[in-house]
Amino acid sequence: xxxxxxSTAKNPKVRVVIDGRExxxxxxxxxxxxxxxxxxxxPHYCYHPKLSIDGSCRMCQVQxxxxxxxxxxxxxxxxxxxxxxTRSDEVADARRGVMELLLVNHPLDCPICDQAGECYLxxxxxxxxxxxxxxTAPRRKGLKRVPIGPRVVFDQERCILCRRCVRFTNExxxxxxxxxxxxxxxxxxxxxxxxxxxxxxxxxxxxxxxxGALLSxxxxxxxxxxxxxxxxxxxxxxxxxxxxxIGAFREEIQRLVPRRNDAVNETWMCDAGRLGYGFVGAADxxxxxxxxxDQGQQVVALDAAITAAAxxxxxxxxxxxxxxxxxxxSGHLTNEEYFRLAGLARETLTTVSVDLAVPLGEGDDFxxxxxxxxxxxxxxxxxxxxGEAGRDLAGILNAVxxxxxxxxWIIGSKDFEAVVGTERALAIAGRLxxxxxxxxxxxxxxxxxxxxxxxxxxxxxAGTFTNYVGRVQRIRPAVHSPExxxxxxEIFAALTGALSGRAAVPFVPSSVFDEIAAAVGAYxxxxxxxxxxxxxxxxxVTEGVG
Amino acid sequence: xSVTASAPRFLLPPDSEIWTxxxxxxxxxxxxxxxxxxxxxxxxxxxxxxxxxxxRGRGGAGFATAMKWSFLPKDGSRPRxxxxxADESEPGTFKDRQIMERNPHRLLEGLLIAGFASAIDAxxxxxxxxxxxxxxxxxxxxxxxxxxGLLGKNIFGSGFDFEIHVHRxxxxxxxxxxxxxxxxxxxxxxxxRKRPPFPAxxxxxxxxxxxxxxxxxxxxxxxxxNGAAAFRAVGTEKSSGTTIFGISGNVQRPGxxxxxxxxxxxxxxxxHAGGLLPGRTxxxxxxxxxxxxVLTAEQAMAVTMDHDALQAVGSLLGxxxxxxxDDQQCLVRAAAVIAKFYRVESCGQCTQCREGTGxxxxxxxxxxxxxxxxxxxxxxxxxxxxMEGHTICGLSDAAAWASGWxxxxxxxxxxxxxxxxxxxxxATSFEI
Ligand SMILES: Cc1cc2nc3c(=O)[nH]c(=O)nc-3n(C[C@H](O)[C@H](O)[C@H](O)COP(=O)(O)O)c2cc1C
Ligand code: SF4
Ligand code: SF4
Ligand code: SF4
Ligand code: FES
Numbered sequence: 001x002x003x004x005x006x007s008t009a010k011n012p013k014v015r016v017v018i019d020g021r022e023x024x025x026x027x028x029x030x031x032x033x034x035x036x037x038x039x040x041x042x043p044h045y046c047y048h049p050k051l052s053i054d055g056s057c058r059m060c061q062v063q064x065x066x067x068x069x070x071x072x073x074x075x076x077x078x079x080x081x082x083x084x085x086t087r088s089d090e091v092a093d094a095r096r097g098v099m100e101l102l103l104v105n106h107p108l109d110c111p112i113c114d115q116a117g118e119c120y121l122x123x124x125x126x127x128x129x130x131x132x133x134x135x136t137a138p139r140r141k142g143l144k145r146v147p148i149g150p151r152v153v154f155d156q157e158r159c160i161l162c163r164r165c166v167r168f169t170n171e172x173x174x175x176x177x178x179x180x181x182x183x184x185x186x187x188x189x190x191x192x193x194x195x196x197x198x199x200x201x202x203x204x205x206x207x208x209x210x211x212g213a214l215l216s217x218x219x220x221x222x223x224x225x226x227x228x229x230x231x232x233x234x235x236x237x238x239x240x241x242x243x244x245x246i247g248a249f250r251e252e253i254q255r256l257v258p259r260r261n262d263a264v265n266e267t268w269m270c271d272a273g274r275l276g277y278g279f280v281g282a283a284d285x286x287x288x289x290x291x292x293x294d295q296g297q298q299v300v301a302l303d304a305a306i307t308a309a310a311x312x313x314x315x316x317x318x319x320x321x322x323x324x325x326x327x328x329x330s331g332h333l334t335n336e337e338y339f340r341l342a343g344l345a346r347e348t349l350t351t352v353s354v355d356l357a358v359p360l361g362e363g364d365d366f367x368x369x370x371x372x373x374x375x376x377x378x379x380x381x382x383x384x385x386x387g388e389a390g391r392d393l394a395g396i397l398n399a400v401x402x403x404x405x406x407x408x409w410i411i412g413s414k415d416f417e418a419v420v421g422t423e424r425a426l427a428i429a430g431r432l433x434x435x436x437x438x439x440x441x442x443x444x445x446x447x448x449x450x451x452x453x454x455x456x457x458x459x460x461x462a463g464t465f466t467n468y469v470g471r472v473q474r475i476r477p478a479v480h481s482p483e484x485x486x487x488x489x490e491i492f493a494a495l496t497g498a499l500s501g502r503a504a505v506p507f508v509p510s511s512v513f514d515e516i517a518a519a520v521g522a523y524x525x526x527x528x529x530x531x532x533x534x535x536x537x538x539x540x541v542t543e544g545v546g
Numbered sequence: 547x548s549v550t551a552s553a554p555r556f557l558l559p560p561d562s563e564i565w566t567x568x569x570x571x572x573x574x575x576x577x578x579x580x581x582x583x584x585x586x587x588x589x590x591x592x593x594x595x596x597x598x599x600x601x602r603g604r605g606g607a608g609f610a611t612a613m614k615w616s617f618l619p620k621d622g623s624r625p626r627x628x629x630x631x632a633d634e635s636e637p638g639t640f641k642d643r644q645i646m647e648r649n650p651h652r653l654l655e656g657l658l659i660a661g662f663a664s665a666i667d668a669x670x671x672x673x674x675x676x677x678x679x680x681x682x683x684x685x686x687x688x689x690x691x692x693x694x695g696l697l698g699k700n701i702f703g704s705g706f707d708f709e710i711h712v713h714r715x716x717x718x719x720x721x722x723x724x725x726x727x728x729x730x731x732x733x734x735x736x737x738x739r740k741r742p743p744f745p746a747x748x749x750x751x752x753x754x755x756x757x758x759x760x761x762x763x764x765x766x767x768x769x770x771x772n773g774a775a776a777f778r779a780v781g782t783e784k785s786s787g788t789t790i791f792g793i794s795g796n797v798q799r800p801g802x803x804x805x806x807x808x809x810x811x812x813x814x815x816x817x818h819a820g821g822l823l824p825g826r827t828x829x830x831x832x833x834x835x836x837x838x839x840v841l842t843a844e845q846a847m848a849v850t851m852d853h854d855a856l857q858a859v860g861s862l863l864g865x866x867x868x869x870x871x872d873d874q875q876c877l878v879r880a881a882a883v884i885a886k887f888y889r890v891e892s893c894g895q896c897t898q899c900r901e902g903t904g905x906x907x908x909x910x911x912x913x914x915x916x917x918x919x920x921x922x923x924x925x926x927x928x929x930x931x932x933m934e935g936h937t938i939c940g941l942s943d944a945a946a947w948a949s950g951w952x953x954x955x956x957x958x959x960x961x962x963x964x965x966x967x968x969x970x971x972x973a974t975s976f977e978i
Contacts, residue, residue: 055740056895058936069935075740097932101901134925137908161894180735180894183718185904187894 014080019087025078032060032073035086042086043095043124045102045210046162047074050266052171057162059124061094062086070094092128099129105140105185107157115212117225121160142188145220149177149197151271152206153220159189159213165205172268175199189213200368203271207257218275219255223247228254231478234465234535236332236458237273238361238369239376241467243534244269246277246459246478253277253459253479261534264471270368279441280457280479286439287482290452297449302484306491309409309451310498312434316407317349326353326396326405330412331373334463334475335382336512337489338375339519341411342383344496352390353405356380359418369468373415374458378466381520393419397428406433411455411488413443438488455488456481463489463509464531472526473535554780556768556788557645557652557761558804564648566683568690571651577696579771580658584702587770592663596766598774600786604641605631605722605759606835606864607940608785608853615664617746618754626754628657628669629731629745630763632684633715633722635674636835637887638867641790642760644802646673646680649764650687654710656763658696659770661708664756668709671760672727675715684712719891723939724757725749726893737893738939761790781807785852785863793819795870796826807863808852815846815870826872830956834864836884837944839951840877860951876971877959881952882910888945899942902933906949913960916968923960926953 011027018040025034035042045057053075061070065083110116142156169178177197181190206216228247235242242265247255258269289305290297316324345354356379363370386392399405410416417425422444429435429448437449440457460481466472489507497504513528559565583592597612634642657669673681688710691697699707720726721736728750730736749755769777778786785807794800798820831846839861849855856863889903909926912918930950933942
């Protein structure tokens with residue numbers, strides 16, 4: 001995929017004065033970009049940092065010293081000594097003009113528009129507009145609330161024709177579904193017959209759309225955005241680790257949106273990741289602990305289930321040795337949790353049959369990775385690898401079938417089932433003495449669990465994920481776990497306590513991270529608090545410390 | 547100055563003649579200038595001669611032609627192109643058509659000389675879609691010139707290769723704007739490009755490109771044949787040579803007249819175009835196509851048709867297309883008709899133009915119908931101000947000038963329509 005604005009990294013720095021303030025900018029970079037990067041707001045619609053320059057909305061006009069006419073800041077390259085005035089009367093009048101003209105045909109249906117509250121048209125209208133409408137002529141009519149693709153709704157009347165969406169499908173998704181039809185004031189955005197907006201990144205057009213013309217179908221009429229509590233996090237969908245914001249309302253996730261990180265996902269995320277949060281609040285989510293007795297699975301309190309799990313682990317280990325225990329985890333836990341789990345396996349249980357089950361799906365050459373878990377790399381770096389002479393997943397399965405492994409502890413049995421296949425997974429379950437499942441979502445194995453521990457989702461946790469290139473990124477809790485559910489790391493802490501006979505050490509992600517930094521070579525020098533919003537590549541830190 | 551049959555003609559054959567055939571054109575000295583230039587004049591000297599002639603663009607903006615050519619990169623990189631603007635869509639304008647239909651080789655010869663002067667590989671003539679006759683004449687002329695070795699490889703044995711292609715437009719005014727033309731020629735929707743980059747650096751297919759009007763290019767052979775001084779001897783100091791004035795509207799003999807720049811507008815109306823219909827008086831005159839600010843009768847009677855004089859009275863020469871409106875015409879209607887033109891021809895990229903052209907049209911219809919008020923006149927002024935000088939191309943400015951200047955110069959007539967009074971003119975005025 002193309003980098004729209006090209007790389008200006010090699011160009012020299014120049015000094016530009018904006019409203020009397022001197023800033024340093026890259027020679028040739030768009031003046032608007034330089035201003036925004038330095039916290040100087042110049043209103044704009046068609047400009048987007050990750051799309052080519054369009055220059056059509058004319059909102060970003062500024063006065064450049066020595067030029068007669070106003071210039072658009074988005075198409076003005078930074079040059080040494082450029083002196084810019086963004087506040088002159090002429091600039092204000094030009095902005096007022098763009099605002100009034102954008103609104104002459106606008107439906108003004110803010111009360112029912114999902115964009116309200118994060119709408120450029122509203123915001124700039126308030127700041128740069130005229131606060132009263134003087135047109136009485138009928139406004140242009142257009143399509144309302146029509147699907148323009150399976151995941152995006154379109155409201156033609158609200159469109160301001162900034163063409164960000166068109167450029168997105170030309171330059172980023174490279175699928176070219178959207179274009180401008182018609183000319184003049186009959187122009188409209190549309191698709192060709194039989195070619196709806198349907199690509200793996202389609203919902204990003206709703207993010208780039210500065211108004212409420214393109215909207216995520218999933219979020220459509222769901223919640224006023226000002227009621228959302230937004231939490232910075234990372235997408236759990238694959239190992240790319242796209243940076244996101246989780247928008248929640250009363251303990252319920254309403255949407256995920258991408259958060260800019262030029263090193264990872266720029267400003268984008270895939271549709272599958274964006275829409276993949278449903279399991280968090282799903283009706284069939286595993287919320288209860290169960291333990292099997294003669295009559296079958298019984299709902300019990302979580303601590304009773306943990307006690308039962310500890311007892312089973314102890315018994316098998318005592319009766320058959322550590323080699324009779326196998327642990328298979330998904331790639332969805334945090335580094336801190338894996339670190340505790342690895343410690344529990346290695347030191348307390350001394351089992352060496354530990355591995356991951358990460359399902360593979362489709363990947364591409366942009367964001368989407370084939371391995372569908374956010375933290376497989378972190379898991380391995382935390383020690384979730386078969387110990388010396390230990391068994392990997394294939395070995396564990398064989399050992400179960402051979403009757404050598406009698407207790408299997410699966411964390412994330414849905415992924416396990418996906419990797420192993422339902423039939424074999426069920427056969428494996430049938431061979432076991434004890435099957436401990438620690439799950440968020442039900443799987444074909446759920447019925448077969450001897451002990452079921454409810455797990456927590458990434459949206460409920462603090463901690464870190466390490467993406468496929470080794471970038472360590474923080475996640476933060478956006479919602480609470482259901483009543484009575486512990487974080488997976490807390491379960492590991494409780495089990496470690498129970499099995500070692502010592503008082504359980506509370507699970508505090510930030511201190512676990514410090515332990516990781518001290519213990520795991522690649523993480524040396526990282527401090528939890530200093531992992532900013534954008535995360536850190538350990539390699540960069542090492543070089544920096546170097 | 548007065549009407550003289552002997553006024554010099556640089557562009558058009560005598561009224562009774564058509565020089566579409568190559569033989570006829572050569573009988574009148576055709577391609578001699580090209581041959582001299584290519585065989586024996588250094589490219590730089592050709593450009594110098596054009597510079598000395600003071601030739602200014604005839605497409606509307608009056609930009610100095612040699613100066614435009616000088617913006618091409620000096621690195622000798624190829625290919626580079628000429629885009630020749632034959633879209634001629636400015637309402638009231640029908641001058642390039644005269645050249646293409648009656649003297650097409652003149653244009654080809656101009657392109658050839660300009661091409662040689664600037665080391666150009668090929669010229670593309672973008673012809674207005676409705677100009678079928680002009681298109682056919684150009685096609686034939688190109689084929690004939692090719693057959694005669696005047697185009698193609700190794701022209702005049704000089705080693706210079708040059709091709710001319712013709713492309714028909716599909717009827718959009720905006721494809722006459724130079725970068726809209728290039729988009730259209732490249733096969734996309736005709737929408738002007740933001741600048742920078744300018745065409746001389748990145749034009750057709752992102753290559754250096756000269757863009758000139760048909761008439762501009764057609765002046766080049768005469769300048770080379772007769773010398774810059776002969777060209778300068780006609781016209782005024784800052785507006786040299788002749789141009790083809792197209793005059794239409796309420797005159798007796800509308801038509802195209804090749805005359806020196808600087809000819810008094812009064813002379814063109816009353817002598818060349820035969821004056822008004824009996825009993826009528828002039829109310830307003832648009833001097834350079836509808837994009838240029840309208841003049842009052844008083845201004846029109848005093849002005850000469852050259853760049854400086856028109857600028858001095860608050861208008862512009864534009865394409866030299868004169869539209870005369872007599873006392874029977876409703877100027878609010880005239881303004882509304884013009885506003886509608888811009889509304890349907892705006893490409894729709896820029897906010898001010900897309901929304902402003904539509905709003906201006908609606909406001910003018912409202913005023914014309916009698917439903918308007920003082921606030922609507924104020925809105926017209928504001929919208930025109932918002933639209934002017936703030937967009938990608940000049941269409942928005944043109945639309946703003948048209949409505950804005952009709953209102954400013956004829957406010958009384960607008961006010962007479964307000965508060966339910968409606969149009970005081972009868973149905974002989976414009977259809978809207
Ligand atoms: C909306 C618009 C329409 C135009 N239409 C024409 C046209 O039909 N023919 C033309 O020669 N120039 C037209 N122009 C001017 C061209 O952009 C350009 O300035 C001209 O072709 C340059 O040639 P010249 O320097 O020889 O005059 C138009 C400009 C605008 C803004
Ligand atoms: S739909 Fe949105 S992004 Fe697309 S052109 Fe309209 S306003 Fe811009
Ligand atoms: S590419 Fe991967 S990390 Fe990014 S949004 Fe999609 S699933 Fe999530
Ligand atoms: S000024 Fe009008 S015609 Fe010109 S580019 Fe802008 S919208 Fe298109
Ligand atoms: S942001 Fe610069 S013109 Fe739209």
